[in-house]
Amino acid sequence: MSSRQALRRAGAVVLAVNVALVLAKAGAWYLSGSLAVGSEAINSLSDSAYSLVILAGLYLTTQPPDLEHPHGHERIEPFVSLFVAGAMILAGAGILYGATTAVIAGGADPPVGTSAIAVLVLAVVAKLWLYRYCRRVAExxxxxxxxxxxxxxxxxxxAAGAALFGVAGAQVGYPVLDPVAAGVVALFIAYSGVDIVRDNLNYLLGAAPPDHLREEIVERALSHPDVEGVHDVIAHYVGPEIDVxxxxxxxxxxxLAEAHDIESAVVQSIRDIDDVDDVFVHVDPKELGEWKAKIDDVETDPSN
Known part of the structure:
Protein backbone atom coordinates (compact mmCIF):
# COMPACT_ATOMS: atom_id res chain seq x y z
CA MET A 1 0.00 0.00 0.00
CA SER A 2 1.36 3.43 -0.95
CA SER A 3 1.85 6.24 1.58
CA ARG A 4 -1.00 8.14 -0.05
CA GLN A 5 -3.40 5.21 0.37
CA ALA A 6 -2.29 4.53 3.96
CA LEU A 7 -2.87 8.13 5.05
CA ARG A 8 -6.24 8.41 3.35
CA ARG A 9 -7.39 5.12 4.80
CA ALA A 10 -6.30 6.26 8.27
CA GLY A 11 -8.41 9.41 7.91
CA ALA A 12 -11.43 7.40 6.80
CA VAL A 13 -11.07 4.89 9.65
CA VAL A 14 -10.81 7.65 12.28
CA LEU A 15 -13.89 9.40 10.88
CA ALA A 16 -15.96 6.20 10.80
CA VAL A 17 -15.11 5.23 14.38
CA ASN A 18 -15.78 8.73 15.71
CA VAL A 19 -19.16 8.97 13.99
CA ALA A 20 -20.14 5.58 15.45
CA LEU A 21 -19.10 6.77 18.92
CA VAL A 22 -21.11 9.99 18.56
CA LEU A 23 -24.25 7.99 17.86
CA ALA A 24 -23.60 5.52 20.70
CA LYS A 25 -22.78 8.22 23.26
CA ALA A 26 -25.69 10.43 22.24
CA GLY A 27 -28.07 7.50 22.73
CA ALA A 28 -26.57 6.69 26.13
CA TRP A 29 -26.71 10.36 27.11
CA TYR A 30 -30.41 10.47 26.24
CA LEU A 31 -31.14 7.29 28.17
CA SER A 32 -29.02 7.99 31.26
CA GLY A 33 -28.94 11.78 31.57
CA SER A 34 -25.23 11.62 32.49
CA LEU A 35 -23.28 14.87 32.13
CA ALA A 36 -20.05 12.89 31.79
CA VAL A 37 -21.47 10.90 28.91
CA GLY A 38 -22.82 14.12 27.42
CA SER A 39 -19.35 15.64 27.55
CA GLU A 40 -17.99 12.51 25.89
CA ALA A 41 -20.64 12.79 23.17
CA ILE A 42 -19.59 16.39 22.51
CA ASN A 43 -15.96 15.27 22.52
CA SER A 44 -16.71 12.64 19.89
CA LEU A 45 -18.72 15.17 17.88
CA SER A 46 -15.71 17.51 17.79
CA ASP A 47 -13.54 14.49 16.93
CA SER A 48 -15.84 13.73 14.00
CA ALA A 49 -15.76 17.31 12.79
CA TYR A 50 -12.00 17.53 12.75
CA SER A 51 -11.79 14.01 11.32
CA LEU A 52 -13.54 15.43 8.25
CA VAL A 53 -10.95 18.19 8.12
CA ILE A 54 -8.12 15.69 8.53
CA LEU A 55 -9.53 13.50 5.77
CA ALA A 56 -9.72 16.50 3.44
CA GLY A 57 -6.28 17.67 4.54
CA LEU A 58 -4.71 14.26 4.00
CA TYR A 59 -6.27 14.15 0.55
CA LEU A 60 -4.55 17.44 -0.27
CA THR A 61 -1.20 16.56 1.31
CA THR A 62 -0.98 13.28 -0.58
CA GLN A 63 -1.49 14.90 -3.97
CA PRO A 64 1.58 14.43 -6.21
CA PRO A 65 3.92 17.38 -6.90
CA ASP A 66 2.90 19.72 -9.70
CA LEU A 67 4.26 22.82 -11.41
CA GLU A 68 2.91 25.15 -8.73
CA HIS A 69 3.95 22.85 -5.85
CA PRO A 70 7.16 21.11 -6.98
CA HIS A 71 7.86 19.79 -3.49
CA GLY A 72 4.40 18.33 -3.05
CA HIS A 73 1.71 19.40 -0.57
CA GLU A 74 2.99 17.96 2.73
CA ARG A 75 3.30 21.43 4.27
CA ILE A 76 -0.49 21.61 4.59
CA GLU A 77 -0.36 19.02 7.40
CA PRO A 78 0.70 21.36 10.24
CA PHE A 79 -2.22 23.65 9.40
CA VAL A 80 -4.58 20.66 9.55
CA SER A 81 -3.11 19.74 12.93
CA LEU A 82 -3.61 23.28 14.27
CA PHE A 83 -7.24 23.21 13.18
CA VAL A 84 -7.61 19.97 15.11
CA ALA A 85 -6.04 21.60 18.16
CA GLY A 86 -8.27 24.69 17.99
CA ALA A 87 -11.42 22.58 17.80
CA MET A 88 -10.28 20.52 20.79
CA ILE A 89 -9.51 23.56 22.93
CA LEU A 90 -12.88 25.16 22.19
CA ALA A 91 -14.74 21.92 22.92
CA GLY A 92 -12.84 21.49 26.19
CA ALA A 93 -13.66 25.03 27.29
CA GLY A 94 -17.37 24.58 26.59
CA ILE A 95 -17.58 21.28 28.46
CA LEU A 96 -15.61 22.68 31.42
CA TYR A 97 -18.03 25.61 31.70
CA GLY A 98 -21.05 23.30 31.84
CA ALA A 99 -19.40 20.96 34.32
CA THR A 100 -18.33 23.81 36.61
CA THR A 101 -21.85 25.23 36.58
CA ALA A 102 -23.28 21.85 37.56
CA VAL A 103 -20.77 21.35 40.41
CA ILE A 104 -21.53 24.84 41.81
CA ALA A 105 -25.21 23.98 41.66
CA GLY A 106 -24.56 20.93 43.82
CA GLY A 107 -24.32 18.28 41.16
CA ALA A 108 -26.96 16.73 38.96
CA ASP A 109 -29.34 13.82 39.08
CA PRO A 110 -27.38 10.54 39.02
CA PRO A 111 -27.35 8.68 35.69
CA VAL A 112 -29.88 5.89 35.32
CA GLY A 113 -29.47 2.46 33.76
CA THR A 114 -26.39 0.70 32.49
CA SER A 115 -26.15 2.37 29.08
CA ALA A 116 -23.73 5.05 30.30
CA ILE A 117 -21.24 2.55 31.69
CA ALA A 118 -21.55 0.27 28.66
CA VAL A 119 -20.89 3.04 26.13
CA LEU A 120 -17.91 4.37 28.09
CA VAL A 121 -16.33 0.92 28.21
CA LEU A 122 -16.88 0.71 24.46
CA ALA A 123 -15.27 4.15 24.05
CA VAL A 124 -12.16 3.12 26.02
CA VAL A 125 -11.67 0.02 23.88
CA ALA A 126 -12.32 1.84 20.58
CA LYS A 127 -10.07 4.80 21.38
CA LEU A 128 -7.25 2.57 22.60
CA TRP A 129 -7.36 0.70 19.30
CA LEU A 130 -7.48 3.98 17.33
CA TYR A 131 -4.51 5.35 19.28
CA ARG A 132 -2.34 2.35 18.46
CA TYR A 133 -3.47 2.30 14.84
CA CYS A 134 -2.83 6.03 14.27
CA ARG A 135 0.53 5.90 16.05
CA ARG A 136 1.70 3.08 13.76
CA VAL A 137 0.57 4.94 10.64
CA ALA A 138 2.09 8.25 11.83
CA GLU A 139 5.46 6.66 12.58
CA ALA A 159 -10.96 10.97 29.41
CA ALA A 160 -13.36 8.08 28.85
CA GLY A 161 -11.82 6.31 31.86
CA ALA A 162 -12.39 9.41 34.01
CA ALA A 163 -15.97 9.65 32.77
CA LEU A 164 -16.50 5.96 33.56
CA PHE A 165 -15.26 6.53 37.11
CA GLY A 166 -17.57 9.53 37.52
CA VAL A 167 -20.64 7.69 36.23
CA ALA A 168 -19.99 4.67 38.43
CA GLY A 169 -19.48 6.92 41.46
CA ALA A 170 -22.69 8.83 40.75
CA GLN A 171 -24.68 5.61 40.49
CA VAL A 172 -23.49 4.39 43.91
CA GLY A 173 -24.52 7.58 45.69
CA TYR A 174 -22.11 10.38 44.80
CA PRO A 175 -23.93 12.38 42.08
CA VAL A 176 -21.40 15.24 42.12
CA LEU A 177 -18.82 12.87 40.62
CA ASP A 178 -20.67 12.93 37.30
CA PRO A 179 -20.09 16.66 36.54
CA VAL A 180 -16.63 16.42 38.12
CA ALA A 181 -15.80 13.66 35.65
CA ALA A 182 -17.16 15.83 32.84
CA GLY A 183 -14.76 18.57 33.93
CA VAL A 184 -11.84 16.14 33.93
CA VAL A 185 -12.78 15.10 30.40
CA ALA A 186 -12.78 18.78 29.38
CA LEU A 187 -9.27 19.28 30.78
CA PHE A 188 -7.99 16.26 28.88
CA ILE A 189 -9.48 17.63 25.68
CA ALA A 190 -7.99 21.12 26.13
CA TYR A 191 -4.58 19.76 27.14
CA SER A 192 -4.45 17.60 24.03
CA GLY A 193 -5.12 20.68 21.91
CA VAL A 194 -2.34 22.68 23.54
CA ASP A 195 0.05 19.74 23.13
CA ILE A 196 -0.69 19.54 19.41
CA VAL A 197 -0.19 23.31 18.98
CA ARG A 198 3.21 23.11 20.64
CA ASP A 199 4.36 20.26 18.41
CA ASN A 200 3.24 21.80 15.13
CA LEU A 201 4.38 25.39 15.63
CA ASN A 202 7.96 24.25 15.04
CA TYR A 203 6.96 22.92 11.64
CA LEU A 204 5.36 26.23 10.67
CA LEU A 205 8.11 28.47 12.09
CA GLY A 206 10.96 26.61 10.41
CA ALA A 207 12.60 25.59 13.67
CA ALA A 208 15.85 23.63 13.75
CA PRO A 209 15.63 19.85 14.19
CA PRO A 210 16.96 18.14 17.34
CA ASP A 211 20.71 18.39 17.98
CA HIS A 212 21.29 14.67 17.47
CA LEU A 213 19.91 14.88 13.92
CA ARG A 214 22.11 17.84 13.07
CA GLU A 215 25.13 15.97 14.41
CA GLU A 216 24.21 12.99 12.24
CA ILE A 217 24.08 15.25 9.19
CA VAL A 218 27.62 16.49 9.89
CA GLU A 219 28.89 12.98 10.61
CA ARG A 220 27.46 11.63 7.35
CA ALA A 221 29.10 14.41 5.38
CA LEU A 222 32.46 13.84 7.08
CA SER A 223 32.22 10.07 6.59
CA HIS A 224 32.96 10.49 2.87
CA PRO A 225 36.69 9.76 2.42
CA ASP A 226 37.25 12.81 0.21
CA VAL A 227 35.51 15.33 2.49
CA GLU A 228 38.05 17.20 4.59
CA GLY A 229 35.66 19.48 6.48
CA VAL A 230 32.12 20.82 6.84
CA HIS A 231 30.82 24.29 7.63
CA ASP A 232 27.76 26.58 7.28
CA VAL A 233 25.37 23.76 8.18
CA ILE A 234 21.74 24.88 8.17
CA ALA A 235 18.90 22.42 8.88
CA HIS A 236 15.32 23.52 9.44
CA TYR A 237 11.76 22.26 9.19
CA VAL A 238 9.76 23.04 6.06
CA GLY A 239 6.41 21.62 7.04
CA PRO A 240 6.95 18.20 8.61
CA GLU A 241 10.15 17.58 6.65
CA ILE A 242 13.68 18.95 6.99
CA ASP A 243 15.70 20.88 4.44
CA VAL A 244 19.48 20.87 4.78
CA LEU A 256 34.88 19.36 -11.63
CA ALA A 257 33.68 15.82 -12.35
CA GLU A 258 35.30 14.50 -9.14
CA ALA A 259 33.80 17.33 -7.08
CA HIS A 260 30.39 16.59 -8.59
CA ASP A 261 30.63 12.89 -7.65
CA ILE A 262 31.61 13.77 -4.07
CA GLU A 263 28.75 16.24 -3.77
CA SER A 264 26.23 13.73 -5.13
CA ALA A 265 27.37 11.02 -2.70
CA VAL A 266 27.10 13.39 0.29
CA VAL A 267 23.63 14.55 -0.80
CA GLN A 268 22.38 10.97 -1.07
CA SER A 269 23.87 9.96 2.29
CA ILE A 270 22.14 12.83 4.10
CA ARG A 271 18.90 12.40 2.16
CA ASP A 272 18.73 8.80 3.44
CA ILE A 273 18.06 10.16 6.96
CA ASP A 274 14.40 9.84 7.93
CA ASP A 275 12.51 13.18 7.79
CA VAL A 276 15.13 14.84 5.52
CA ASP A 277 13.70 16.07 2.22
CA ASP A 278 15.95 18.40 0.23
CA VAL A 279 19.74 18.61 0.63
CA PHE A 280 21.87 21.37 -0.89
CA VAL A 281 25.66 20.96 -0.84
CA HIS A 282 28.22 23.56 -1.87
CA VAL A 283 31.74 22.32 -2.58
CA ASP A 284 34.66 24.49 -1.39
CA PRO A 285 38.41 23.95 -1.78
CA LYS A 286 39.79 23.15 1.65
CA GLU A 287 42.58 25.70 1.13
CA LEU A 288 40.09 28.46 1.96
CA GLY A 289 40.37 27.33 5.60
CA GLU A 290 36.68 27.78 6.48
CA TRP A 291 36.29 24.43 8.24
CA LYS A 292 36.08 24.26 12.03
CA ALA A 293 37.79 21.21 13.48
CA LYS A 294 35.04 20.18 15.92
CA ILE A 295 31.38 19.39 15.26
CA ASP A 296 30.38 21.72 18.11
CA ASP A 297 32.14 24.56 16.28
CA VAL A 298 30.51 24.04 12.89
CA GLU A 299 29.17 27.35 11.59
CA THR A 300 25.39 27.67 11.45
CA ASP A 301 25.15 31.32 10.41
CA PRO A 302 25.38 31.59 6.60
CA SER A 303 26.68 35.16 6.97
CA ASN A 304 29.89 33.92 8.64
Whole structure:
Protein backbone atom coordinates (compact mmCIF):
# COMPACT_ATOMS: atom_id res chain seq x y z
CA MET A 1 0.00 0.00 0.00
CA SER A 2 1.36 3.43 -0.95
CA SER A 3 1.85 6.24 1.58
CA ARG A 4 -1.00 8.14 -0.05
CA GLN A 5 -3.40 5.21 0.37
CA ALA A 6 -2.29 4.53 3.96
CA LEU A 7 -2.87 8.13 5.05
CA ARG A 8 -6.24 8.41 3.35
CA ARG A 9 -7.39 5.12 4.80
CA ALA A 10 -6.30 6.26 8.27
CA GLY A 11 -8.41 9.41 7.91
CA ALA A 12 -11.43 7.40 6.80
CA VAL A 13 -11.07 4.89 9.65
CA VAL A 14 -10.81 7.65 12.28
CA LEU A 15 -13.89 9.40 10.88
CA ALA A 16 -15.96 6.20 10.80
CA VAL A 17 -15.11 5.23 14.38
CA ASN A 18 -15.78 8.73 15.71
CA VAL A 19 -19.16 8.97 13.99
CA ALA A 20 -20.14 5.58 15.45
CA LEU A 21 -19.10 6.77 18.92
CA VAL A 22 -21.11 9.99 18.56
CA LEU A 23 -24.25 7.99 17.86
CA ALA A 24 -23.60 5.52 20.70
CA LYS A 25 -22.78 8.22 23.26
CA ALA A 26 -25.69 10.43 22.24
CA GLY A 27 -28.07 7.50 22.73
CA ALA A 28 -26.57 6.69 26.13
CA TRP A 29 -26.71 10.36 27.11
CA TYR A 30 -30.41 10.47 26.24
CA LEU A 31 -31.14 7.29 28.17
CA SER A 32 -29.02 7.99 31.26
CA GLY A 33 -28.94 11.78 31.57
CA SER A 34 -25.23 11.62 32.49
CA LEU A 35 -23.28 14.87 32.13
CA ALA A 36 -20.05 12.89 31.79
CA VAL A 37 -21.47 10.90 28.91
CA GLY A 38 -22.82 14.12 27.42
CA SER A 39 -19.35 15.64 27.55
CA GLU A 40 -17.99 12.51 25.89
CA ALA A 41 -20.64 12.79 23.17
CA ILE A 42 -19.59 16.39 22.51
CA ASN A 43 -15.96 15.27 22.52
CA SER A 44 -16.71 12.64 19.89
CA LEU A 45 -18.72 15.17 17.88
CA SER A 46 -15.71 17.51 17.79
CA ASP A 47 -13.54 14.49 16.93
CA SER A 48 -15.84 13.73 14.00
CA ALA A 49 -15.76 17.31 12.79
CA TYR A 50 -12.00 17.53 12.75
CA SER A 51 -11.79 14.01 11.32
CA LEU A 52 -13.54 15.43 8.25
CA VAL A 53 -10.95 18.19 8.12
CA ILE A 54 -8.12 15.69 8.53
CA LEU A 55 -9.53 13.50 5.77
CA ALA A 56 -9.72 16.50 3.44
CA GLY A 57 -6.28 17.67 4.54
CA LEU A 58 -4.71 14.26 4.00
CA TYR A 59 -6.27 14.15 0.55
CA LEU A 60 -4.55 17.44 -0.27
CA THR A 61 -1.20 16.56 1.31
CA THR A 62 -0.98 13.28 -0.58
CA GLN A 63 -1.49 14.90 -3.97
CA PRO A 64 1.58 14.43 -6.21
CA PRO A 65 3.92 17.38 -6.90
CA ASP A 66 2.90 19.72 -9.70
CA LEU A 67 4.26 22.82 -11.41
CA GLU A 68 2.91 25.15 -8.73
CA HIS A 69 3.95 22.85 -5.85
CA PRO A 70 7.16 21.11 -6.98
CA HIS A 71 7.86 19.79 -3.49
CA GLY A 72 4.40 18.33 -3.05
CA HIS A 73 1.71 19.40 -0.57
CA GLU A 74 2.99 17.96 2.73
CA ARG A 75 3.30 21.43 4.27
CA ILE A 76 -0.49 21.61 4.59
CA GLU A 77 -0.36 19.02 7.40
CA PRO A 78 0.70 21.36 10.24
CA PHE A 79 -2.22 23.65 9.40
CA VAL A 80 -4.58 20.66 9.55
CA SER A 81 -3.11 19.74 12.93
CA LEU A 82 -3.61 23.28 14.27
CA PHE A 83 -7.24 23.21 13.18
CA VAL A 84 -7.61 19.97 15.11
CA ALA A 85 -6.04 21.60 18.16
CA GLY A 86 -8.27 24.69 17.99
CA ALA A 87 -11.42 22.58 17.80
CA MET A 88 -10.28 20.52 20.79
CA ILE A 89 -9.51 23.56 22.93
CA LEU A 90 -12.88 25.16 22.19
CA ALA A 91 -14.74 21.92 22.92
CA GLY A 92 -12.84 21.49 26.19
CA ALA A 93 -13.66 25.03 27.29
CA GLY A 94 -17.37 24.58 26.59
CA ILE A 95 -17.58 21.28 28.46
CA LEU A 96 -15.61 22.68 31.42
CA TYR A 97 -18.03 25.61 31.70
CA GLY A 98 -21.05 23.30 31.84
CA ALA A 99 -19.40 20.96 34.32
CA THR A 100 -18.33 23.81 36.61
CA THR A 101 -21.85 25.23 36.58
CA ALA A 102 -23.28 21.85 37.56
CA VAL A 103 -20.77 21.35 40.41
CA ILE A 104 -21.53 24.84 41.81
CA ALA A 105 -25.21 23.98 41.66
CA GLY A 106 -24.56 20.93 43.82
CA GLY A 107 -24.32 18.28 41.16
CA ALA A 108 -26.96 16.73 38.96
CA ASP A 109 -29.34 13.82 39.08
CA PRO A 110 -27.38 10.54 39.02
CA PRO A 111 -27.35 8.68 35.69
CA VAL A 112 -29.88 5.89 35.32
CA GLY A 113 -29.47 2.46 33.76
CA THR A 114 -26.39 0.70 32.49
CA SER A 115 -26.15 2.37 29.08
CA ALA A 116 -23.73 5.05 30.30
CA ILE A 117 -21.24 2.55 31.69
CA ALA A 118 -21.55 0.27 28.66
CA VAL A 119 -20.89 3.04 26.13
CA LEU A 120 -17.91 4.37 28.09
CA VAL A 121 -16.33 0.92 28.21
CA LEU A 122 -16.88 0.71 24.46
CA ALA A 123 -15.27 4.15 24.05
CA VAL A 124 -12.16 3.12 26.02
CA VAL A 125 -11.67 0.02 23.88
CA ALA A 126 -12.32 1.84 20.58
CA LYS A 127 -10.07 4.80 21.38
CA LEU A 128 -7.25 2.57 22.60
CA TRP A 129 -7.36 0.70 19.30
CA LEU A 130 -7.48 3.98 17.33
CA TYR A 131 -4.51 5.35 19.28
CA ARG A 132 -2.34 2.35 18.46
CA TYR A 133 -3.47 2.30 14.84
CA CYS A 134 -2.83 6.03 14.27
CA ARG A 135 0.53 5.90 16.05
CA ARG A 136 1.70 3.08 13.76
CA VAL A 137 0.57 4.94 10.64
CA ALA A 138 2.09 8.25 11.83
CA GLU A 139 5.46 6.66 12.58
CA UNK A 140 5.56 4.72 9.33
CA UNK A 141 4.45 7.61 7.11
CA UNK A 142 5.94 10.46 9.22
CA UNK A 143 2.62 12.32 9.27
CA UNK A 144 2.13 15.09 11.88
CA UNK A 145 -1.63 15.22 11.23
CA UNK A 146 -2.05 11.51 11.99
CA UNK A 147 0.34 11.87 14.94
CA UNK A 148 -1.89 14.66 16.31
CA UNK A 149 -4.87 12.35 15.92
CA UNK A 150 -3.02 9.61 17.81
CA UNK A 151 -2.36 12.03 20.69
CA UNK A 152 -6.02 12.99 20.80
CA UNK A 153 -7.11 9.35 20.87
CA UNK A 154 -4.63 8.58 23.64
CA UNK A 155 -6.08 11.33 25.79
CA UNK A 156 -9.60 10.24 24.85
CA UNK A 157 -8.82 6.88 26.46
CA UNK A 158 -7.95 8.66 29.71
CA ALA A 159 -10.96 10.97 29.41
CA ALA A 160 -13.36 8.08 28.85
CA GLY A 161 -11.82 6.31 31.86
CA ALA A 162 -12.39 9.41 34.01
CA ALA A 163 -15.97 9.65 32.77
CA LEU A 164 -16.50 5.96 33.56
CA PHE A 165 -15.26 6.53 37.11
CA GLY A 166 -17.57 9.53 37.52
CA VAL A 167 -20.64 7.69 36.23
CA ALA A 168 -19.99 4.67 38.43
CA GLY A 169 -19.48 6.92 41.46
CA ALA A 170 -22.69 8.83 40.75
CA GLN A 171 -24.68 5.61 40.49
CA VAL A 172 -23.49 4.39 43.91
CA GLY A 173 -24.52 7.58 45.69
CA TYR A 174 -22.11 10.38 44.80
CA PRO A 175 -23.93 12.38 42.08
CA VAL A 176 -21.40 15.24 42.12
CA LEU A 177 -18.82 12.87 40.62
CA ASP A 178 -20.67 12.93 37.30
CA PRO A 179 -20.09 16.66 36.54
CA VAL A 180 -16.63 16.42 38.12
CA ALA A 181 -15.80 13.66 35.65
CA ALA A 182 -17.16 15.83 32.84
CA GLY A 183 -14.76 18.57 33.93
CA VAL A 184 -11.84 16.14 33.93
CA VAL A 185 -12.78 15.10 30.40
CA ALA A 186 -12.78 18.78 29.38
CA LEU A 187 -9.27 19.28 30.78
CA PHE A 188 -7.99 16.26 28.88
CA ILE A 189 -9.48 17.63 25.68
CA ALA A 190 -7.99 21.12 26.13
CA TYR A 191 -4.58 19.76 27.14
CA SER A 192 -4.45 17.60 24.03
CA GLY A 193 -5.12 20.68 21.91
CA VAL A 194 -2.34 22.68 23.54
CA ASP A 195 0.05 19.74 23.13
CA ILE A 196 -0.69 19.54 19.41
CA VAL A 197 -0.19 23.31 18.98
CA ARG A 198 3.21 23.11 20.64
CA ASP A 199 4.36 20.26 18.41
CA ASN A 200 3.24 21.80 15.13
CA LEU A 201 4.38 25.39 15.63
CA ASN A 202 7.96 24.25 15.04
CA TYR A 203 6.96 22.92 11.64
CA LEU A 204 5.36 26.23 10.67
CA LEU A 205 8.11 28.47 12.09
CA GLY A 206 10.96 26.61 10.41
CA ALA A 207 12.60 25.59 13.67
CA ALA A 208 15.85 23.63 13.75
CA PRO A 209 15.63 19.85 14.19
CA PRO A 210 16.96 18.14 17.34
CA ASP A 211 20.71 18.39 17.98
CA HIS A 212 21.29 14.67 17.47
CA LEU A 213 19.91 14.88 13.92
CA ARG A 214 22.11 17.84 13.07
CA GLU A 215 25.13 15.97 14.41
CA GLU A 216 24.21 12.99 12.24
CA ILE A 217 24.08 15.25 9.19
CA VAL A 218 27.62 16.49 9.89
CA GLU A 219 28.89 12.98 10.61
CA ARG A 220 27.46 11.63 7.35
CA ALA A 221 29.10 14.41 5.38
CA LEU A 222 32.46 13.84 7.08
CA SER A 223 32.22 10.07 6.59
CA HIS A 224 32.96 10.49 2.87
CA PRO A 225 36.69 9.76 2.42
CA ASP A 226 37.25 12.81 0.21
CA VAL A 227 35.51 15.33 2.49
CA GLU A 228 38.05 17.20 4.59
CA GLY A 229 35.66 19.48 6.48
CA VAL A 230 32.12 20.82 6.84
CA HIS A 231 30.82 24.29 7.63
CA ASP A 232 27.76 26.58 7.28
CA VAL A 233 25.37 23.76 8.18
CA ILE A 234 21.74 24.88 8.17
CA ALA A 235 18.90 22.42 8.88
CA HIS A 236 15.32 23.52 9.44
CA TYR A 237 11.76 22.26 9.19
CA VAL A 238 9.76 23.04 6.06
CA GLY A 239 6.41 21.62 7.04
CA PRO A 240 6.95 18.20 8.61
CA GLU A 241 10.15 17.58 6.65
CA ILE A 242 13.68 18.95 6.99
CA ASP A 243 15.70 20.88 4.44
CA VAL A 244 19.48 20.87 4.78
CA UNK A 245 22.19 23.05 3.28
CA UNK A 246 25.93 22.86 3.99
CA UNK A 247 29.39 23.47 2.59
CA UNK A 248 31.93 20.65 2.31
CA UNK A 249 35.70 21.03 1.98
CA UNK A 250 37.63 18.97 -0.61
CA UNK A 251 41.12 19.12 -2.02
CA UNK A 252 41.41 22.15 -4.30
CA UNK A 253 42.97 20.20 -7.15
CA UNK A 254 39.91 17.99 -7.69
CA UNK A 255 38.42 18.07 -11.16
CA LEU A 256 34.88 19.36 -11.63
CA ALA A 257 33.68 15.82 -12.35
CA GLU A 258 35.30 14.50 -9.14
CA ALA A 259 33.80 17.33 -7.08
CA HIS A 260 30.39 16.59 -8.59
CA ASP A 261 30.63 12.89 -7.65
CA ILE A 262 31.61 13.77 -4.07
CA GLU A 263 28.75 16.24 -3.77
CA SER A 264 26.23 13.73 -5.13
CA ALA A 265 27.37 11.02 -2.70
CA VAL A 266 27.10 13.39 0.29
CA VAL A 267 23.63 14.55 -0.80
CA GLN A 268 22.38 10.97 -1.07
CA SER A 269 23.87 9.96 2.29
CA ILE A 270 22.14 12.83 4.10
CA ARG A 271 18.90 12.40 2.16
CA ASP A 272 18.73 8.80 3.44
CA ILE A 273 18.06 10.16 6.96
CA ASP A 274 14.40 9.84 7.93
CA ASP A 275 12.51 13.18 7.79
CA VAL A 276 15.13 14.84 5.52
CA ASP A 277 13.70 16.07 2.22
CA ASP A 278 15.95 18.40 0.23
CA VAL A 279 19.74 18.61 0.63
CA PHE A 280 21.87 21.37 -0.89
CA VAL A 281 25.66 20.96 -0.84
CA HIS A 282 28.22 23.56 -1.87
CA VAL A 283 31.74 22.32 -2.58
CA ASP A 284 34.66 24.49 -1.39
CA PRO A 285 38.41 23.95 -1.78
CA LYS A 286 39.79 23.15 1.65
CA GLU A 287 42.58 25.70 1.13
CA LEU A 288 40.09 28.46 1.96
CA GLY A 289 40.37 27.33 5.60
CA GLU A 290 36.68 27.78 6.48
CA TRP A 291 36.29 24.43 8.24
CA LYS A 292 36.08 24.26 12.03
CA ALA A 293 37.79 21.21 13.48
CA LYS A 294 35.04 20.18 15.92
CA ILE A 295 31.38 19.39 15.26
CA ASP A 296 30.38 21.72 18.11
CA ASP A 297 32.14 24.56 16.28
CA VAL A 298 30.51 24.04 12.89
CA GLU A 299 29.17 27.35 11.59
CA THR A 300 25.39 27.67 11.45
CA ASP A 301 25.15 31.32 10.41
CA PRO A 302 25.38 31.59 6.60
CA SER A 303 26.68 35.16 6.97
CA ASN A 304 29.89 33.92 8.64
Missing amino acids: RERSPAVAATAVDNRNDVL SLHIEVEGDRT
